[in-house]
Amino acid sequence: MRSPKDLEGKKVGVRAYTVTTGVWVRGILATEYGVDLDKITWVVVDEEHVQEYRKPANVMERPGANLAELLVKGELAAAIGVGKVDSPDIKPLIPDAAAAEVAWYKKTGIYPINHTIVLKDSLLRSEPSLAPRLFAGFEAAKAQVLKQLSSGAELPADAQALAARRSIVGDDPLPNGVERNRKALEAIIRFAHEQKILPRAVKPEQMFAANTLNLV
Numbered sequence: 766m767r768s769p770k771d772l773e774g775k776k777v778g779v780r781a782y783t784v785t786t787g788v789w790v791r792g793i794l795a796t797e798y799g800v801d802l803d804k805i806t807w808v809v810v811d812e813e814h815v816q817e818y819r820k821p822a823n824v825m826e827r828p829g830a831n832l833a834e835l836l837v838k839g840e841l842a843a844a845i846g847v848g849k850v851d852s853p854d855i856k857p858l859i860p861d862a863a864a865a866e867v868a869w870y871k872k873t874g875i876y877p878i879n880h881t882i883v884l885k886d887s888l889l890r891s892e893p894s895l896a897p898r899l900f901a902g903f904e905a906a907k908a909q910v911l912k913q914l915s916s917g918a919e920l921p922a923d924a925q926a927l928a929a930r931r932s933i934v935g936d937d938p939l940p941n942g943v944e945r946n947r948k949a950l951e952a953i954i955r956f957a958h959e960q961k962i963l964p965r966a967v968k969p970e971q972m973f974a975a976n977t978l979n980l981v
């Protein structure tokens with residue numbers, strides 16, 4: 766395995782096909798490295814978050830298997846999200862991943878999103894102020910984090926990672942609001958549609974409560 770294109774025709778492991786990290790990685794492999802995702806057999810070891818979802822034909826299930834062990838045994842050519850594997854035969858496919866991340870962000874302006882909080886439509890109808898209040902709560906919490914990052918005090922590990930990210934994405938490493946995240950939202954929607962996770966593409970505005978669209 767010398768380049769991402771070498772993944773074609775091989776088996777690649779990921780915890781679940783719809784897990785967000787896998788969607789981003791596959792999307793980047795396709796758009797940046799020209800990898801044909803349909804020529805890869807994706808091996809999943811966990812259940813999908815949405816049980817009704819039906820996986821594409823090129824997804825193989827190995828319930829309960831350990832991705833790192835499958836990698837070491839040679840049953841997988843590569844795996845997503847396994848972390849460091851204690852074997853001299855296993856190496857990162859992209860040697861300087863940190864530099865590649867920075868280059869991709871500078872090229873695309875996409876700052877990947879990895880989690881969402883979902884509200885039922887029935888709750889939004891019965892409590893119209895709920896979504897804006899949640900938004901305000903996150904903004905207030907973020908303000909405390911940004912204050913901590915600028916305090917000069919010794920930071921815990923997760924805060925150190927955020928502080929380091931500021932040199933790449935700017936002073937606010939936790940941007941809120943649809944407009945500030947539009948490129949990332951449009952990218953993850955496109956990737957999910959192309960990877961047969963979403964049956965149809967949607968607009969970012971369709972994913973959020975209408976009374977939060979202009980909040981920043």
